[in-house]
Amino acid sequence: MPTPDASSRPRKVNRLGLTPSDYKGKPSTLCKGCGHDAISSQLIRAFFESDVRPHQVAKLSGIGCSSKTPAYFLNHSHGFNAVHGRMPSVATGAVLANRRLVAVGVSGDGDTASIGIGQFVHLVRRNLPLIYIVENNGVYGLTKGQFSATADENAALRSGEVNRLPNIDLCGMAIELGATYVARSFAGDPKQLVALLRGALAHNGTAVLDILSPCVTFNNHAGSTKSYTWGKDNEEPIHILDFVPAMDQIEVEYEEGTDQEVQLHDGSWVRLRKLERGYDPTDRRAAQELVLEANEKNLFLTGLLYLDTSKRTFLDSLELCDEPLALLSEDQLRPPPEILDEVVASYR
């Protein structure tokens, strides 16, 4: 079988000398066939292929089937399964304390679009360096299948109940709020998902990935717009996407003419092979329009919807020192006695 390019060729050992199993987690306890498990597998692959040091990773999540998954990948990374809807604040605190952490947050559509939407909004607005994954199945899996706020209007539950409320489009919101890397993908599209995850790993800022992740138990029937068949039948990539790590560039065959390339912070490239529509993900208005249009036409567009590599991150705004706050020594943290005298004197 011909391999398309070097970056996606499975390697047994990465540049750190680690094998894929060094990136594995505990065995999953989710339902067999759950979209969330497919996403965990691609996370393992992306972290492995991008040579991320597992100990540098912090996995954060809220509550839900989706939020359980950080236990099922990257065993050698610290994980924090927090409270429902509050992954963004937990991610923020962890990154503030240690800016060297590679933070990956996993959330569900209930976790993000209902109880936690306020935290989602403010996290995106701050542009905290974080990979924010929404495992979107249109239902509350863990509480047994109630509609979530991302369920499409007129979608039906197996019980026959129909959702009469419009859905919240998290990608559209993220672009509006100033996210700097916004993508939509499908748990059943491993190749695109890995490329998007690797792009997110190379990005410096908030990367929002809204991933259709079917719930086989409660929302995978005919009439659901969050099922595997619906996803497969309706997925319409806006481009074919490759991720080219900075170090691989020389190895890669360069196909000029058909591609648009965007460079990421660490020198890697996202290469977007244009489909007919010829989409430019750095154009914010175009991105917003595309999302609106897709919603109107009920299209499931996937790919990198928006990318901005110029906006400053929350850490830049805070003018944080380079050393992680968590590792500062007592000398750096506690000013000397003369300072106490000085401050106290100002209250005389």
Added chain:
Amino acid sequence: MSDKTALAEEVAPSGIEPEPIVNDLAIQVATVNGSGSQSSNLVLLRALFRMGIPVGGKNLFPSNIAGLPTWFTIRANRDGWVARKRNVDYLVALNPQTAIRDVESLSPGSAVVYEEGLRLERRRDDVVFYPAPFQELAAEVTREVRLRKLLANMIYVGLLGELLSIDVEEIFGAIDSQFRSKKAAVELNRRAVEIGIRHARENLVKQDPFTLERMDKNRGKVLIDGNAAAALGAMFGGASVATWYPITPSSSVVEQLTGFLKRYRKGPDGKATYAVVQAEDELAAVGMALAAGWAGARAMTATSGPGISLMSEFVGLGYYAEIPLVIWNIQRVGPSTGLPTRTAQGDILSTYTLSHGDTKHVCLLPASTRECFEFGWKAFDLAERLQTPVFVLSDLDLGMNIWATEPFEYPDRPMDRGKVLTREDLERLGGTFQRYADVDGDAIPYRTLPGTEHPGAAYFTRGSGHDEGAEYTESEEAYVRIMARLDRKFETAREMVPPPVVDQTEPATPLGIIGFGSSDPAIEEARTRLREEAAIEMDYLRLRALPLGPSVLDFITARQRVVVLDQNRDGQVLQLLRAEYGDRIPSGVLRSLRHYSGHPMDAQTIVDYVTEMEIGAV
């Protein structure tokens, strides 16, 4: 403002020169908020402070930005009693909305300085009236209408200066400090004071007995609010992540902390060795702080009533997952929005057991600005040592009012960062550790920080059931084991928290009082007054933390009657004592004194209660 149940003072019959009352009075300035009287009040307070007279300043303000009544009270007392005094001796009446009531509630023999247009002199014949045309006098200082309004406030500083013999040089010095760099403002304000003095000299005849004299009781002291002290303590405790959401009366903790950090906590490259984040709400504030503590920062947040309620879920996570975090609760009057700008000790029980399930938390109870500073840094040591959220419960009276205090003491020990395993430790241990195992017998486990470069460092933190290895489990044995260890950890905490301060006679008096926090100055004043006026001795135990230490039970059982003073309706600390000690306390010993008007605690209330109780006891 009428809580005038105080004893009516004897007033001298007119015509006879009254005996002067030196350095013992309460001045109250009644204005509308937003009128700019705060600087004048601070100048007055500081001038008295610099005359060496013990003083304290309390602001009674509305939950509003402009146009509602506000009262600022300065108590000067030669013996050092600066708790709230229920009766006012000197009223400055500038607010037409409240002037009549303010005057009517005065005790006979008091004095009123007032805007003459209010015509208050007809209201009473047993108080002394000093009218002044404030606007006219202010117009002499400046032609500018807007400034005139502000400067009218400085006029009363001049009037009081003359009537009470305040040292003019100290007033001027206080103006210099207040308006530091603004030369024009200093000049205008000085002029306003001079005009006030001149008006008093030329038009008013001193008829009241109150007067102030220089003393030497403030040498080395400073004037500071509890929230500033808390913020300073936090900075010297090495606070590195502070998150918050604005709410009265806690906002000024992180606001002032930000000021200190900006000034004193930049690295050599000018970059911040801290992060302060104004979060989107208290849920986010506590979530950020908790995760920062998890990742190894010295993390804190500060809030009040409604914010504490919102933080509840995360606090339970912090307790069960064993994560260090410091939370300041500057208490105000609840329930619900309650009286947001009034003081209370109403969150003791809810904070102590905040969150669902079996939870209990270490709570520190500062009683002075010095303890706000001290607990400000110690709270971090306790939180990291015990791996748990630690609360510091201050209140509006302590936090926002201004207190004279001895300077703060620099931390007397290095920071305690608790049981954190490094990469080297892990290598020594053969590469693995158990996150929730009790290795040392003190029920405190070991943790690692995210980012520790060792394959065995990682563990999974969760608020769901877990075993010693931090693995998910629904096993009842594991659940019970972990919960029982947390209970034992609380016993370790009991030994570590600041012990109560006991002031007792030998042999113990049959009568005692238990109090805490901002009740302290009123309790001390009441004890002295009871001793001097009624020959009643009352020993005193001041709680400084929860969980309660063993000495509390000893104090109670050694006495026949112990008053438990709570600034809340339900006697929350009384309930705690009962729950903790049960029938080890003989029945009838504990007496509950509950003060919950929203006003700071005063000595008279205690004196009245104890006097009546002791008469009954005889």
